[in-house]
Amino acid sequence: MSDVTLLTGLVALLVGLAIGKAWERYKLRDGKWFDRRRARESPHYLLGLNFLVANQIDLAIDELTRAASLNADALEVHMILGNLYREKGQVGKAITIHQALLQRPHLSKLEHAYVLLCLGLDYKRGGFVERAHDAFDEVLRLDPKNEYALVNLQKLHEEQHQWSAAYDTRQRLFKLADVDARPKNEAILAFLENEIGREAMRRKDYAEATVRFEGAIDLDARAVPAYLNLGDVRVLQGDERGAAAIWERLIELAPDRAYLAFDRLEALAVRTGSPDRFTRLCRKLIDDNPLDWRARLALSRHLAAGGHPREALDLLFAALVQNPHALGIHQAIWRALGQLRHEPALVDRYSELTRHAVFYLDPHVCMRCRYRSTELLWQCPHCHDWNTFVEERIAPAQDTAEAEV
Numbered sequence: 001m002s003d004v005t006l007l008t009g010l011v012a013l014l015v016g017l018a019i020g021k022a023w024e025r026y027k028l029r030d031g032k033w034f035d036r037r038r039a040r041e042s043p044h045y046l047l048g049l050n051f052l053v054a055n056q057i058d059l060a061i062d063e064l065t066r067a068a069s070l071n072a073d074a075l076e077v078h079m080i081l082g083n084l085y086r087e088k089g090q091v092g093k094a095i096t097i098h099q100a101l102l103q104r105p106h107l108s109k110l111e112h113a114y115v116l117l118c119l120g121l122d123y124k125r126g127g128f129v130e131r132a133h134d135a136f137d138e139v140l141r142l143d144p145k146n147e148y149a150l151v152n153l154q155k156l157h158e159e160q161h162q163w164s165a166a167y168d169t170r171q172r173l174f175k176l177a178d179v180d181a182r183p184k185n186e187a188i189l190a191f192l193e194n195e196i197g198r199e200a201m202r203r204k205d206y207a208e209a210t211v212r213f214e215g216a217i218d219l220d221a222r223a224v225p226a227y228l229n230l231g232d233v234r235v236l237q238g239d240e241r242g243a244a245a246i247w248e249r250l251i252e253l254a255p256d257r258a259y260l261a262f263d264r265l266e267a268l269a270v271r272t273g274s275p276d277r278f279t280r281l282c283r284k285l286i287d288d289n290p291l292d293w294r295a296r297l298a299l300s301r302h303l304a305a306g307g308h309p310r311e312a313l314d315l316l317f318a319a320l321v322q323n324p325h326a327l328g329i330h331q332a333i334w335r336a337l338g339q340l341r342h343e344p345a346l347v348d349r350y351s352e353l354t355r356h357a358v359f360y361l362d363p364h365v366c367m368r369c370r371y372r373s374t375e376l377l378w379q380c381p382h383c384h385d386w387n388t389f390v391e392e393r394i395a396p397a398q399d400t401a402e403a404e405v
């Protein structure tokens with residue numbers, strides 16, 4: 001939370017400084033340069049910026065209010081003040097300040113655009129979606145390459161599930177971006193294309209959905225949800241062989257995310273009368289990567305369901321060594337032990353393996369804002385960024401054991 005606030009504060013500051021330069025040129029033209037320097041050179045202004053960088057918002061507001069009172073004309077000081085009120089959650093106050101700035105005569109095009117951008121952010125924060133839309137559109141009319149406005153417009157479209165509009169907005173950003181940013185932009189476009197495909201799927205327009213999911217995969221070969229959905233479309237069209245081929249391709253391209261296709265592949269293998277196909281797939285994944293506890297867990301469930309709890313339990317104990325903290329493994333072990341009527345030797349082995357285990361339910365963490373989740377999410381519900389989740393793992397159990405010796 002505080003990182004995000006600090007970042008927004010810095011962005012507000014940079015916007016303020018950029019507009020400050022433009023304003024300076026204007027003032028030079030107007031012959032009133034001295035007045036505006038008075039606010040910028042006051043110790044209150046510098047103190048205010050220091051507090052802002054230290055994320056002490058209230059103190060920053062105090063000092064900047066004093067700097068602003070020295071010169072009512074100092075546009076960027078008022079702009080920053082408004083932004084700080086917004087960050088504090090005082091959206092009404094932020095809107096009043098920014099609206100008043102818009103009323104000033106002789107605003108340059110750039111100044112007008114920046115004040116509108118601030119106002120758009122106020123509206124967005126306050127939940128005034130339509131007004132925020134209008135403000136960002138207007139910013140882009142004045143300054144078509146304004147990346148802040150484009151990013152915020154994309155997020156607004158996403159929040160309203162207007163996926164095509166979000167896609168178009170991201171494409172405008174893509175065209176403005178450096179070559180380095182290409183993979184990230186393509187990955188985001190792939191997620192948006194996937195959402196457009198899901199809409200087509202809900203309309204039962206499977207042809208359109210197929211085009212969209214394939215488009216997402218072309219944009220980003222690791223667009224995992226597009227593979228899952230494309231396979232689902234194939235199943236709906238009665239092409240189960242095609243579905244299996246797509247999910248198996250996903251597993252080859254992104255073995256770390258293979259587990260997301262396990263349930264689908266298992267159901268398909270059972271339904272088509274070749275359950276061994278799923279067994280072979282899991283065995284291959286385990287051979288390729290002996291640390292793959294999810295493949296062991298999936299295979300054990302499959303074996304337990306097929307009446308082989310003892311083999312299942314062996315796999316689960318091996319999985320437990322790889323990841324002693326995954327609640328799913330323990331639950332599967334409890335079920336398998338139940339099937340085996342709690343054979344004392346097996347129960348003892350289990351309690352030996354779990355002496356140091358700590359369970360946790362929400363191992364997925366957003367790298368950007370630290371939001372935690374039980375499930376792997378493709379878009380963070382807190383910071384709304386795409387593909388930011390990693391799985392957090394705590395130290396293996398044997399480390400704890402060694403530390404105790």
Ligand SMILES: [Zn+2]
Pocket residue numbers: 366367368369370371380381382383384385388
């Ligand atoms: Zn996040």
